[in-house]
Amino acid sequence: MTKSIDLSDCNINQRRAVVWTNGPLLVLAGPGSGKTRVLTLRIARLLNESADERFRILGLTFTTKAASEMKTRIDQLVPDAGGRVLLSTFHSFAADVLRQHGSHVGLKPDFTILNQPADREEVLKDAIRHLEEKGLNVQPSDIKLLPLLDNLMEKLIPEKEVASHIRDQELAVKLSALYKEYRRQLTSNNRLDFSSLLAFTHELLLAKPSIAKQLRTIYTHVCVDEFQDTNLAQYRLLRAVLGDAPKDLFVVADDDQIIYQWNGASPERLQELRDNYKMHVIQLPVNYRCPPSVIAIANNLISHNPGRSPGKEPLSAIKDSEVPDVLRLQRFETVEDELAWIAKDIARRTQVQRGNCVVLARTRNLVEKAAQVLSTAGIDAALAIRKNEFESTPLRWLHAVLRLANARGDKEQLRKVCKSFYELEGVDLRVEDVIAASSAEGGDFLRSWINEVLARRNLEKYSRDFLESSRDKIVERMDFLDFIQASFGWFNKVAGHVSGESSDVFVDYLEERKTWEDLQDSVLQRFGRENVTLQVMLQEFDLSPKSPPIPKHAVRCFTIHTAKGMEFEHVYLIGLAEDVLPSFQSIKKGDDSREMQEERRNCFVALTRTQTSLTLTTAVLYFGWQKRPSRFLLEMGLDV
Helix, strand or coil: CCCCCCCCCCCHHHHHHHHCCCCCEEEEECCCCCHHHHHHHHHHHHHHCCCCCCCEEEEEECCHHHHHHHHHHHHHHCCCCHHHEEEEEHHHHHHHHHHHHHHHHCCCCCCEEECCHHHHHHHHHHHHHHHHHCCCCCCHHHHHHHHHHHHHHHCCCCHHHCHHHCCCHHHHHHHHHHHHHHHHHHHHCCEEEHHHHHHHHHHHHHHCHHHHHHHHHHEEEEEECCHHHCCHHHHHHHHHHHCCCCCEEEEEECHHHCCCHHHCCCHHHHHHHHHHHCCEEEEECEECCCCHHHHHHHHHHHCCCCCCCCCCCCCEECCCCCCCCCEEEEEEEEHHHHHHHHHHHHHCCCHHHHCCEEEEECCHHHHHHHHHHHHHCCCCEEECCCCCCCCCHHHHHHHHHHHHHHCCCCHHHHHHHHHHHHHHHCCCCCHHHHHHHHHHHCCCHHHHHHHHHHCCCCCCHHHHHHHHHHHHHHHHCCCHHHHHHHHHHHHHHHHHHCCHHHHHHHCCHHHHHHHHHHHHHHHHHHHCHHHCCHHHHHHHHHHCCCCCCCCCCCEEEEEHHHHCCCCEEEEEECCCECECCCEHHHHHHCCCCHHHHHHHHHHHHHHCCEEEEEEEEEEEEECCEECCECHHHHHCCCCC
16 A cells, blocks of 8 residues: 655645645645645645556646756655656647657657757748748848747747738738748758747647647646746647646646746736636645745735735745844945945855845846945855856767767757867867768768767877777767766866866866756656657757856845745845836836736745845935835835
């Protein structure tokens, strides 16, 4: 008999959500309410109570990190059931569907996902050239229309309906042609970008209802985390998977934390979901994270937003004690004074405490200014840096080799392999020579490249040994995991022999290697080692940011958007002034506008990151402009 899942630490509403069996359920989960724990306990309970059944559970979330963390928790609760749950982002799930069924929309399973703007612009340039050759009225400057094509794709507009969505008829004709040709260029070259990944999957499920039915047969239970962040394409994809009457739908959301309207999130979408599936609602208002005084001002603030979910309960704090000065409000003449005081205040903290501090601001500009002031004061400060590609020479080489192993005739990846290998080893191979030699190898660029390198007399012995063993690993057996480990060993030997200017090729390598290893572990954990092919790993890497880890004792300097979903011991929320937070644009739209409501939610999210202490700051002068204190301070009930 299977051991039951322990729910003794759950409160009443958490337990109700975990054991719910009466149809589609929406869990309105406030910040710090244990929503991730509830979601993982529910999945674990379903697995535990159906050990002899074959259905799978689909869990959709918004970051690979969140999916990996949930997978770890579920594996601990139900160690032998990991293969029965797929925890994935929307984009990763779409990629999984297209790997299996993409032939219906003209894709092969080893499609490449473009995550660089420059690569996407090249696709559009090819589309423009093709249309020019056909005599259509397009020109190279139409590259600027890529954001409009993105918008059409994100709204899932069919090719034949593009013109009806554009008022300017001349522009409508041009966009219709570009939209159709851009999509054709993607599929004909077996490529996708983030927008088309969702769009093509949605179109596939509508055109082939048997595939959607198959998914519903496999995934009888669907769980969605952070539903409030969904855009239109993600929501319609979800609906295409669910159908009209899902057997079991479990959605976690919070309408008070919708802060991605600029990316397509919408307060109305949550109500649409409730209406579509006649969802029951359980609320989780108990906050386990924040001190009571922080909860009080957060409740005061968010209560000023009209149109919240009907009957939304205020947050209640479970903590019964606070440290001295748990809540501070500081006023300054200038932003320079504001940041200097924060640096001085943080300097009084221990190194360990600094690693538990975050400076939050509405804008990237203010966050960067804060990091600069902290660094000048001798305090380690870290900004969140998003990178979509590896930049160190060793990992550029490794990534390009793996991509070339997956697509043996990819000239662009061959070019990257040749360039980065020259930087590493000083052996210069011309792309054209490798391609010419590959004709004897059936057009296999990777096999030809290795043969050409091994034919060079000036190759170091340790590199020759590595490549000779690699030929079997990556060319013949596609044992890519062993090849990756062998590559790391080779990089260590190369690094030990480089000197002078050549050592620059290893700048950021160790940092990026840690990122690579974390991503690789995440993919293997989520999909299961036996299920991860090279194409799966490459596609998951394409979908994941390559952000460097934050140093352990550094003060985080984040925008509010970056900090969503995180928590910190000590929070410094800066820039609480009119035109800063709330923004000038939201003030111009009006106090009850959608924009102002989202700014209020931004502030609410920032406040509720707090575990121990919260410091709020405002100034009169920001970058030479005089400002009044933020209206949000008054709405919190604070004396300004």
